[in-house]
Amino acid sequence: MRTNKPKYHQIIEAAVRVIAKNGFHGSQVSKIAKEARVADGTIYLYFKNKEDILITMFKEKMGQFIEKIVEQTSKREYADEKLLTLIEMHFGQLSKDHDLAIVTQLELRQSNYDLRLEINNVLKPYLSVIDDILKEGIEQDIFRDDIKITLVRQMIFGTLDEIVTNWVMKECKYDLLEEIPLVHQLLLGGIEKIKK
Amino acid sequence: MRTNKPKYHQIIEAAVRVIAKNGFHGSQVSKIAKEARVADGTIYLYFKNKEDILITMFKEKMGQFIEKIVEQTSKREYADEKLLTLIEMHFGQLSKDHDLAIVTQLELRQSNYDLRLEINNVLKPYLSVIDDILKEGIEQDIFRDDIKITLVRQMIFGTLDEIVTNWVMKECKYDLLEEIPLVHQLLLGGIEKIKK
Amino acid sequence: MRTNKPKYHQIIEAAVRVIAKNGFHGSQVSKIAKEARVADGTIYLYFKNKEDILITMFKEKMGQFIEKIVEQTSKREYADEKLLTLIEMHFGQLSKDHDLAIVTQLELRQSNYDLRLEINNVLKPYLSVIDDILKEGIEQDIFRDDIKITLVRQMIFGTLDEIVTNWVMKECKYDLLEEIPLVHQLLLGGIEKIKK
Amino acid sequence: MRTNKPKYHQIIEAAVRVIAKNGFHGSQVSKIAKEARVADGTIYLYFKNKEDILITMFKEKMGQFIEKIVEQTSKREYADEKLLTLIEMHFGQLSKDHDLAIVTQLELRQSNYDLRLEINNVLKPYLSVIDDILKEGIEQDIFRDDIKITLVRQMIFGTLDEIVTNWVMKECKYDLLEEIPLVHQLLLGGIEKIKK
DNA sequence: AATGAATGAGCATTCATTCAT
DNA sequence: CATGAATGAATGCTCATTCAT
16 A cells, blocks of 8 residues: 555655745755655656645645544534634644645645646545535524525635635744634624524 | 836736736746737846736736725725625626736736735735725724734635635636625624624 | 576567567666566566667577578578578568567667677678678689679678568568569679679 | 758757767767857757757758769769769768768667658658669660569668668778779679670 | 665756847 | 847656665
């Protein structure tokens, strides 16, 4: 199995570090190989080409990212709590791994159109998670039933993404986690049923 | 004055068309020169380098974009109306100019870190417009006074941006303008004073 | 003895098939190893390097090729008959083994200068056979005694080689053997004593 | 017109010298550029890619080579004289330009299959010249009318080519021109009408 | 003897920018 | 002002060969 091969993971971890440090366009294959302490050619035993490294890296990292979010949100009963957990996990995971945050929020977006399409595919499960929470919230009579799920999901993802990007561009100098309650409140505001 | 020189504008307009058609990485200086019907060298009489073309293009286009938003929002009295107008103008202008939408939402984001910092500078006035509307809303007792302006602005901009990007990636196949009322309602939801 | 080792021959036969199918530049060592059903490293237990495989293959194949020509020509008494037999054997053997014909006429010629020198060495015995037939023909008073043997040998070899190469490049679509009498007559024309 | 551009010819002449000196595989584009005293990139203003340099070089050189042969042979009345002139010109031109001889006889043959097909196309006019001489000879009652033209042409070209290649591989140490009368006699032998 | 994962040198090509005309 | 020919730095990928097992 691919995941048992140590060099495979060495290379992926090296790619994250190299891109976080040197930026997308400053990250030559040879630099990644050096950081991973393997020969340039070794890269090509595990990856088809440079793009494949990046996509695979994104898939692996986002896979784990999303998996943990699903895991934690599923422990919650109510949709509004699930949304809170989702925000906590989203911000929490990126807070803990600045390199990953830099790579996903800034560097990987400089990739070409094809790579970006792939990235969108990887993100789809995350968007589905949000959609599911919204549907559940409507069923649970927590969210209004006249919301347009696609739109609300774009609001939620766009908001979280913009907040994290701003935080990364400010070099992660403040505590992202402090924003959680306010963000939760803001996002709920537009979709919750009016409490009497 | 720079703007009186016809070639200057020829080049900028050519850049928008070339990038929208060929993508960021497929837009060589020589291609822009050809589209603008000038020689390659002529470009460098009007712009310092390739990055300068892109930044200038973005500044000019976003300048007009923001100017029109300021113009229209200032005609409104109340902050919630101003927010509606802002959304209308944001979506409306990009709806009318698909090339511009492609360039700002997809292609220009592939630029490097330095260019992205510049782009953020250009966007600052827009973000200020949003901030001002929010402050006004609080003063007018329309928005809650416990909102964190920075955060709300990130929500508003992140939401609008994400929605437009999704629309462009779906090849502008549906009508962006139809979303306006729902988006307005969603965004207001989190910030409005509770109506009794 | 080297030739008793089965893998040694497996590799050589695999090389002929792989080169005939994929061309000289499409024939990587790993491809030959795969076709021979051995590991890449195993190749190097039997051959010094890639060039050694090719030279050895050429030596083995040309050795058999020449051996059969010597065997058959020696059964003939007169030099003009020997020449006919030589042409028959030259065309006959390549007619029967298209892969070998492709490899010797087209692919192996793409090798570098050093390899080509080696190939010439391998060919020397064949050229000697031609020289011997010519000398014999002069002694037997069949060929004119003013011919320059080196030159005539170059004519004979050059002609046969060019004819076979043309046949291979036409994808062996016609019957090479039909040409034999005419070729024999042509070559004899320049060297035979005038019959009164 | 392309041929008025000096760099175009500089590059072609440089390519001949570089390949003659360093061999086909030792001739990097940068080496050719250096020899031609132009920048690497300039090569690509005049040639599509490396292969294009080689094909164009061969076309230009063989074009002149063949043109001169046609020019001189057409001055002769009888086919046997034409054949003599053809041999004189073939050997004469390569005798005068050792670099060209090395390139055409040794180095260019190391090229890949596609390039070799192109080379064959360039050679076609030369083969036609030989065919025409043969047809003329038959009409003039100088050559036998039962010869198979394709075959005789292959003999003539194969013989001349083999002789020149041998001469080049012996590092052009002897005088190729001395062979002309004997070669002429040899080739005529197989095709001439028997003189009573 | 046999394996096959790992190595790392080597090279064609693009394109932003310059500068002589 | 305008031109466009010329420049040259910069990099992803292949594949013959090795060597620890």
